[in-house]
Amino acid sequence: xxxxxxxxxxxxxxxxxxxxxxxxxxxxxxxxxxxxxxxxxxxxxxxxxxxxxxxxxxxxxxxxxxxxxxxxxxxxxxxxxxxxxxxxxxxxxxxxxxxxxxxxxxxxxxxxxxxxxxxxxxxxxxxxxxxxxxxxxxxxxxxxxxxxxxxxxxxxxxxxxxxxxxxxxxxxxxxxxxxxxxxxxxxxxxxxxxxxxxxxxxxxxxxxxxxxxxxxxxxxxxxxxxxxxxxxxxxxxxxxxxxxxxxxxxxxxxxxxxxxxxxxxxxxxxxxxxxxxxxxxxxxxxxxxxxxxxxxxxxxxxxxxxxxxxxxxxxxxxxxxxxxxxxxxxxxxxxxxxxxxxxxxxxxxxxxxxxxxxxxxxxxxxxxxxxxxxxxxxxxxxxxxxxxxxxxxxxxxxxxxxxxxxxxxxxxxxxxxxxxxxxxxxxxxxxxxxxxxxxxxxxxxxxxxxxxxxxxxxxxxxxxxxxxxxxxxxxxxxxxxxxxxxxxxxxxxxxxxxxxxxxxxxxxxxxxxxxxxxxxxxxxxxxxxxxxxxxxxxxxxxxxxxxxxxxxxxxxxxxxxxxxxxxxxxxxxxxxxxxxxxxxxxxxxxxxxxxxxxxxxxxxxxxxxxxxxxxxxxxxxxxxxxxxxxxxxxxxxxxxxxxxxxxxxxxxxxxxxxxxxxxxxxxxxxxxxxxxxxxxxxxxxxxxxxxxxxxxxxxxxxxxxxxxxxxxxxxxxxxxxxxxxxxxxxxxxxxxxxxxxxxxxxxxxxxx
Amino acid sequence: xxxxxxxxxxxxxxxxxxxxxxxxxxxxxxxxxxxxxxxxxxxxxxxxxxxxxxxxxxxxxxxxxxxxxxxxxxxxxxxxxxxxxxxxxxxxxxxxxxxxxxxxxxxxxxxxxxxxxxxxxxxxxxxxxxxxxxxxxxxxxxxxxxxxxxxxxxxxxxxxxxxxxxxxxxxxxxxx
Numbered sequence: 030x031x032x033x034x035x036x037x038x039x040x041x042x043x044x045x046x047x048x049x050x051x052x053x054x055x056x057x058x059x060x061x062x063x064x065x066x067x068x069x070x071x072x073x074x075x076x077x078x079x080x081x082x083x084x085x086x087x088x089x090x091x092x093x094x095x096x097x098x099x100x101x102x103x104x105x106x107x108x109x110x111x112x113x114x115x116x117x118x119x120x121x122x123x124x125x126x127x128x129x130x131x132x133x134x135x136x137x138x139x140x141x142x143x144x145x146x147x148x149x150x151x152x153x154x155x156x157x158x159x160x161x162x163x164x165x166x167x168x169x170x171x172x173x174x175x176x177x178x179x180x181x182x183x184x185x186x187x188x189x190x191x192x193x194x195x196x197x198x199x200x201x202x203x204x205x206x207x208x209x210x211x212x213x214x215x216x217x218x219x220x221x222x223x224x225x226x227x228x229x230x231x232x233x234x235x236x237x238x239x240x241x242x243x244x245x246x247x248x249x250x251x252x253x254x255x256x257x258x259x260x261x262x263x264x265x266x267x268x269x270x271x272x273x274x275x276x277x278x279x280x281x282x283x284x285x286x287x288x289x290x291x292x293x294x295x296x297x298x299x300x301x302x303x304x305x306x307x308x309x310x311x312x313x314x315x316x317x318x319x320x321x322x323x324x325x326x327x328x329x330x331x332x333x334x335x336x337x338x339x340x341x342x343x344x345x346x347x348x349x350x351x352x353x354x355x356x357x358x359x360x361x362x363x364x365x366x367x368x369x370x371x372x373x374x375x376x377x378x379x380x381x382x383x384x385x386x387x388x389x390x391x392x393x394x395x396x397x398x399x400x401x402x403x404x405x406x407x408x409x410x411x412x413x414x415x416x417x418x419x420x421x422x423x424x425x426x427x428x429x430x431x432x433x434x435x436x437x438x439x440x441x442x443x444x445x446x447x448x449x450x451x452x453x454x455x456x457x458x459x460x461x462x463x464x465x466x467x468x469x470x471x472x473x474x475x476x477x478x479x480x481x482x483x484x485x486x487x488x489x490x491x492x493x494x495x496x497x498x499x500x501x502x503x504x505x506x507x508x509x510x511x512x513x514x515x516x517x518x519x520x521x522x523x524x525x526x527x528x529x530x531x532x533x534x535x536x537x538x539x540x541x542x543x544x545x546x547x548x549x550x551x552x553x554x555x556x557x558x559x560x561x562x563x564x565x566x567x568x569x570x571x572x573x574x575x576x577x578x579x580x581x582x583x584x585x586x587x588x589x590x591x592x593x594x595x596x597x598x599x600x601x602x603x604x605x606x607x608x609x610x611x612x613x614x615x616x617x618x619x620x621x622x623x624x625x626x627x628x629x630x631x632x633x634x635x636x637x638x639x640x641x642x643x644x645x646x647x648x649x650x651x652x653x654x655x656x657x658x659x660x661x662x663x664x665x666x667x668x669x670x671x672x673x674x675x676x677x678x679x680x681x682x683x684x685x686x687x688x689x690x691x692x693x694x695x696x697x698x699x700x701x702x703x704x705x706x707x708x709x710x711x712x713x714x715x716x717x718x719x720x721x722x723x724x725x726x727x728x729x730x731x732x733x734x735x736x737x738x739x740x741x742x743x744x745x746x747x748x749x750x751x752x753x754x755x756x757x758x759x760x761x762x763x764x765x766x767x768x769x770x771x772x773x774x775x776x777x778x779x780x781x
Numbered sequence: 782x783x784x785x786x787x788x789x790x791x792x793x794x795x796x797x798x799x800x801x802x803x804x805x806x807x808x809x810x811x812x813x814x815x816x817x818x819x820x821x822x823x824x825x826x827x828x829x830x831x832x833x834x835x836x837x838x839x840x841x842x843x844x845x846x847x848x849x850x851x852x853x854x855x856x857x858x859x860x861x862x863x864x865x866x867x868x869x870x871x872x873x874x875x876x877x878x879x880x881x882x883x884x885x886x887x888x889x890x891x892x893x894x895x896x897x898x899x900x901x902x903x904x905x906x907x908x909x910x911x912x913x914x915x916x917x918x919x920x921x922x923x924x925x926x927x928x929x930x931x932x933x934x935x936x937x938x939x940x941x942x943x944x945x946x947x948x949x950x951x952x953x954x955x956x957x
Contacts, residue, residue, distance in 0.1 A: 051895035054903030055887065055910060057838015057878035064837035097801045152832060153802075153823045226842045226850055226904040226938045276840070276904030277938050309843040505902030505939045679898050679941060686940025711847040711936060718933040722942040 039589070041518025042740065045675035049529065050274070050509045059274045062246040063230035067302035070232070071100055073146045073295050074155040075288070075305065076162045077314060081140040081171035081704025082379045089163035093147055098154030101299055102162065103146040108132045109261070109297045117259040121252045121541050122283045122385065125187035126350030129381065131290040137166065138349060139380050140705040141314030146291045148303060171379040171704040175220075175320045175345050182343040182374035185351035193355045196427050199368030201326075205337035208328030212405045216325065216397040217771040219696035220345070220706075221318040222714060223386050225504075227276020229315070230306040231289045233296035240267045241296060245289050247272045248282035248502045249541030254534035256285045257293055272532040278504035279687070280385035283543050286315050313709035317697060319344035319352060319375075319383035321393045325360065325401035333409040335366035335420045342394055346375045347382040354390030358427060359475050360398035362637075365422040379704055385543060387687055388747035391476050392754075396691070396772075399472035399755035404768060412455060413471050413759065414445055425637035434734035436667035437473065437641035443728050444471075444665030448645035457766035465649040468764025472755035474642035478669065478743035479546040482624030484537035485554035487516065487562045489617045493591055493606045495522055497558065498530040501539035501551045505683075506746055507676030508547055514673050515552045515740070519559035520605075521588035537620055545640070545744030548672055553623035553739040561619035563588060569612035570603040577601040623739060638737050640668040640748045644685075646756035650764045655779035658723070659689050659757055665728040669743035674729070677745050681727040684749015690717045691750065692757035693773050809870050811836070812880025820867050827851045827862035830877060838878035838907045842936070849935030852908035852915070853877050859915025861934075878907035881914065890914060893948035901939035909935045913949045925950060 040046065053059040078085075090102050111130065112118065118128035131143050144164055149155035172178055188194075205211065227246060234242040241263070247253045247270070254270040257263060275282060292305040307314075326339035340360040346352040357371035386392070406416035418441065424431050445451065453469050454460065460467035485499040497516045503509045512529035516522065530536060531551075539551060563583060570578050570593055578586065578595055587594045593608065595601040609617060647661040662685050671677045694715035698707045708714045727749075734741050754772055761779075762768050769778055804819040811834060820829060827844070830836040830853070842850030844863045851862040854876040882888035890910050893899070900906040912935045922928045928946050937945065 047895050048898065048900075050903070051900075052884045052887070054900060054906050055878075055891040055894050056882060056884055057836070057907045058884065059903055060837055061840075061904065063841070064831070066835055151821075152828060153821060157823070224938060226848065226902065226936065227840070228842070275902060277902040279938070306841070309845065309847070505900075507901070675898050676901075679901055679939075679944065682943060683901060683940035686942065687938075710845060711843050712845070716936060716938060717940070717942075718936060719929045719942045719945065720933040722929070722940070725943050 040514065040524050042514055042670065042672050043674065044514060046510055046514055046524060046673055048507060048510050048676060049513050050503065061227050061274045061276050062232055062244045062272065063304060063306045065232040065234065065244040067232065067234045069301060071148050071150060071299065071301050071303045072152040072155045073148045073292060073303055073305040074159040075143040075291060075311060076145040076147065076159050076164065077311065078137045078140060078142040078144050079164060080137055080166050080168045081173065083137050083166050083168040085135040085137060085144055086165040086167055088145060089165070092161040093158040096154055096158040096161065098150040099147060099158045100150065101148045103132060103148065103291065103295055103298065104144065105132045105134050108294050111260050112262060120256045120284050121249060124189045124350045124352045124382065125185065129349065131287040132294065139347065140703065143287050143291060146295060146305065148295050148299065173378050173380065173699040173704045174701050175376065175378060178345065178376035178378040179322060179343050182376040184374055185353055187351065189353040192353050193358050195358060195361065195371040195373060197370035201337045201339045201368040201370040204368035205326050205328045205339055208336040209331055210409045211328045212401055212408055213326045214401055214404055214770055216323045216400060218321040218393050218397060219773060220320040221386060221691065221695045222313055222697050223279045223281035223316065224312060224711065224714065224716060225277025225279060225281055228307045228309060228312055229286045229288045231292035232304040233292045233302060235296045235300055235302045241293065243268065243270045243289065243293065245270055245272055246275055246282055247285065248275065248278045248504055248543055250502065250532055250534040251500045251538055252541050253285045253289060261293060261297060270534040272502055275502055275504040275532065279387045280389065280543060281316050282504065283385055283541050284316065309711060310709045313697065313706045315381050316384035318386035319346060321356065323394065323397040325398055327401055327405040329405060329409045333411045333416055333419050335364055336368060338366050338369040340371040340398060343374045343376050344393065345378055345383055347380055348377050350382040351375055352383045354393065356390045356394035359391055359395040361427040362425050363422065363473060363475060364420040365426055366420065387684065388476055388751045391747065391751045392691065395475050396752050396755045399752045400758050400770065403470065403759040403762065414441060414450060417473055428637055430635060430637045433636045433638050433736040434669065434732050435641060436730050436732040437643065439730040440641060440643040440665040440667045443730050444643040444645050444663050447726055447728060448663040450645060457763050464651050464653060466652055466764040467647065467649050468760040468762065469647050470756045470759025470763050471643065471645045472752035472759060474644055474748055474751035476545060476640045476747040476751055478638040478640050478737050479544050480625060480738045481540045481546045481550045482622060483539045483550040483554040484620060484622040485551060485558045486537045486618065486620040487555065487558040489562060489605060491606055491609055491615050493526060495520065495527045496530060497527065497555050498536045499539045499551050499554060500534055500536040501531050501547055502542040503531055504542060506542065506547060506680065507673060508542065508551060510676055511548050511552055511672045512555050515555045516559050519556050520563060522591055545746040545748065549738040549740060549742040549744050550623060552672060552742055554621060556740060557621035557623050558619045561621050562617055565617045565619060566605055566608050567593060569614055570608040572611035573603050573608060578603055636736065640666065640743045642666045642748050642751065644753050644756040646760045648757060648760040648764055650761060650779065655776035657693055657761060657774065657779065661724045662753065663726045663728065664749060664753065665730060666748055667730050667732045668745050668748060669732050669734045669737055670741040671729050672742060677729065678727045680745040681749035682725055684747065685725050685753050686717050686722055688750045688753025689721060689757060691772055692754035693775070696773050805868055807868055807871055810874040812876060822866065822868045824867045825863055826865040826867045826870060829867040830862060836877050836879055840904055840907055842905065849912060850905050850908040852912045852935060854911055854915055857918055859912045878911060881910065889952050890948065893951045897944045897948040897951065899944040899948040900941050905935060905937045909937065909945055916949065917953060
């Protein structure tokens with residue numbers, strides 16, 4: 030019988046819990062994709078295309094092959110066979126087009142395209158030999174200039190899955206012309222590269238039976254597994270993809286990247302275990318946030334009520350795929366306004382295809398729109414927060430559908446109070462401290478609250494320990510810990526007795542971890558599996574001598590501290606393991622899938638679902654040096670139910686930091702003559718360093734929403750970055766009186 | 782893409798003839814264990830740790846001394862392992878994250894990092910912790926601002942900086 034002398038602390042959804050993978054991470058025991066040992070492991074180092082567009086004429090391999098330890102040089106001329114149809118190279122998140130195929134043929138599509146992989150017995154030998162390999166190319170003209178490409182921007186004929194159609198209302202053109210107060214401004218966002226701290230890496234362990242265990246840096250082990258099977262024609266029981274620990278993703282691990290293609294090619298050709306790790310420079314040869322242009326026209330009436338919203342954008346993509354994001358929709362959804370229209374196009378240039386990076390579309394389109402909103406508030410003579418409140422929309426203003434919940438008003442209030450917004454002087458350049466101009470700005474953030482079909486398994490063993498498992502990923506998001514908390518909540522167990530397993534294609538199927546959907550979706554799946562397991566336990570409890578629980582159903586009992594307790598008579602209880610013993614069970618296992626039911630899908634069509642945030646920022650600008658310091662940020666978030674306040678806060682902190690990067694630092698420069706990214710390293714591609722980040726306060730406002738997802742969870746991975754850069758840019762205006770419409774706002778722009 | 786520039790069609794090609802790389806003896810103490818090794822001179826301390834000694838707690842984030850993920854302690858001083866050729870460390874004492882604490886006996890900084898959620902993906906974490914050990918030993922940082930400044934050699938893309946500062950200040954016992 031359980032010890033009933035003291036009440037155990039009940040932990041579950043809403044309890045701040047330290048990361049369950051924390052010890053592994055702080056001791057160095059957590060092994061990432063490049064850190065799996067294998068007998069006879071070979072190391073592959075990629076050689077990149079030296080030109081931006083053209084053809085490979087040939088290779089001079091003599092010097093490279095002469096390096097002791099070199100085993101093979103893999104090129105398009107000797108690689109193993111792959112599928113010929115584009116759809117075999119597609120993946121869960123691929124945009125329409127012809128997916129990139131590494132070492133496929135002699136065509137060079139972009140600078141930095143891998144054209145050969147030198148495989149050797151040591152990393153050093155492979156690296157040296159790669160430097161000796163000569164690629165002879167025939168160059169064709171290329172175009173890397175976004176402004177030139179933009180002239181030929183087009184509406185992609187085939188829409189990407191998840192792409193949301195733009196729905197216009199009223200007559201925005203006429204309303205804009207007629208209104209008394211107007212803004213017409215063009216904005217720009219630089220190309221950004223994800224640069225997770227762990228470089229993309231794959232260790233392929235070649236089994237004696239020809240099976241492959243692929244340790245890959247990915248946000249979706251099942252996605253990579255099905256991709257590899259369809260690309261190489263492998264049977265699914267021969268390929269297992271594992272991503273137990275992922276050193277950051279931010280979207281770069283959504284699609285299988287080229288290192289996994291070439292590592293598997295080498296392993297198949299040589300029938301050996303092979304590791305390929307991208308260099309930091311090579312991290313600039315694949316996915317990136319597209320460079321963006323946005324023109325926003327806004328107009329209000331005499332009292333500041335919005336009369337017209339016209340939102341246009343173009344984002345960059347490659348020649349071979351149409352990457353698309355929902356960029357302009359946010360501006361049409363966010364505020365009450367009778368007339369609104371939008372236009373979105375993509376522009377091709379000779380790069381790898383752009384792709385999803387933290388809050389794709391919203392981090393661009395909502396941020397730049399919110400910079401325009403600040404200008405509109407100024408023009409209309411209103412405080413930026415008062416202006417937004419005046420134009421508050423309770424419903425999704427684009428579709429007209431009600432939100433399942435929208436506690437943005439509460440977020441504005443809580444954020445403004447914590448920040449001390451009230452009493453902020455209206456005029457720019459009105460706060461000075463020594464050499465510093467001080468400014469305060471704010472903005473509204475939005476992201477969708479998504480849900481994806483996900484499976485999970487719960488297994489209780491006779492020692493009273495529970496394991497919950499799903500193929501999903503934890504890229505730093507805290508998924509391991511949220512899974513444990515949801516299970517603890519569902520079964521009334523001590524989290525210390527629960528372990529979570531994830532990042533393995535052999536586990537119950539889960540989609541890629543992205544778009545802030547994992548916590549809601551995996552959480553729901555774990556919850557369902559635990560409830561199914563509880564039902565089995567209740568059945569087993571019948572076998573306990575004396576049948577203390579009688580005919581009680583799940584609603585008649587409470588699960589607490591590893592026991593089933595009868596609600597109407599708490600002296601009657603059966604321990605989980607006691608029930609299992611009585612029924613002669615070594616383990617109880619349940620697997621369930623959470624997905625939008627038919628009813629759920631219908632309700633999804635009748636409602637809109639989103640997270641919201643109110644971001645407030647304070648900056649100090651040294652007017653002589655142009656140095657900007659973000660001294661304070663308050664981000665108040667309405668994101669439904671928070672599973673783990675501790676890791677949830679960190680998600681928002683991280684989003685804010687990346688938002689500071691977007692505002693002030695991050696920019697990948699193209700060399701238009703060579704057609705390459707120039708600053709392809711962490712010394713020249715600036716991400717916020719510790720000294721760049723001061724005080725950040727995160728607030729979660731109450732938002733009870735039983736409709737949005739089964740657990741009322743909306744997800745947090747993206748919302749923290751959305752509009753943070755706008756709050757900073759708006760604060761820079763407030764400090765300096767200058768409108769900077771091109772992000773990042775670097776020193777050169779400030780002192781120009 | 783550095784090799785790319787040398788791979789243009791008009792490049793005459795390599796002039797260096799490849800030859801076997803000599804193995805040189807190296808006596809090095811890693812986490813209190815003295816090791817007598819034979820290493821090629823082009824092996825960095827970082828690759829020695831990760832590839833040769835299977836101490837993968839030390840991370841490779843850029844291989845160019847730009848990110849700090851590979852920070853270890855050499856004779857008590859924090860240093861980027863990717864910038865150090867192993868062969869230059871004969872007689873040195875190296876402490877990596879594995880040598881700071883064990884899962885059942887964490888170093889106070891390791892425990893504080895967990896308590897303050899001072900990491901997300903965990904990849905920069907061993908370097909951050911080793912760097913923080915070095916920082917505390919240096920004794921120059923006394924305020925939050927100084928901690929922030931002197932920890933700026935360690936990038937964290939997940940943006941856990943404020944929590945990292947909290948964890949370090951907690952262990953310093955310093956007020957702000």
